[in-house]
Amino acid sequence: MKHKLFAFVAALMVSTQALSAGIDDGTEPLRTPTHLPEVRWVVIESNGQRNTQTSSEPMDCSRFIVSQREVASFLRRSGAVSGRDYMEILNWTPCYATGKVGFVDGRTARWFIRLGHSGWVAPDNAEHRIYLYCPECRLAGQRLP
DSSP, rough: OOOHHHHHHHHHHHEEEEEEHHOOSSOOOOOOOOOOOOEEEEEEEEEEEESSOOOOOOOTTTTTOOOOOHHHHHHOOOOOEEEHHHHEEEHHSSEEEEEEETTTTSSEEEEEETTTTTEEEEEOOOOOOOOEEEOOOOTOOSSSS
């Protein structure tokens, strides 16, 4: 009887874990591959910026300073998320950095990265943005007061 009960509990635990892995509970966006080419160069146009138009919270963003290496790593490691998930699920922060990126295939794009592990890349000559999320990426200045 003990063996049957143990087997039942073990099977229940495994099936619960398997089910939970595929269920979208709305707390983390679905990430898909970006298919971005390898980064050749990065230009940082602004660092430590604070969006004052949409935020009244008193936050000093001057320490959110990203490096070219961090931007390239963020673009390489990020997953693409839907615009809806970017706007409604991901944590919003007023701190951001912006710039341009060049890829090995010759294409260029504008990039935007927020303190909260999210951002976007907008390829030149394209009318869309690829929204990005990289919860495992670490950027300078992430532990702001």
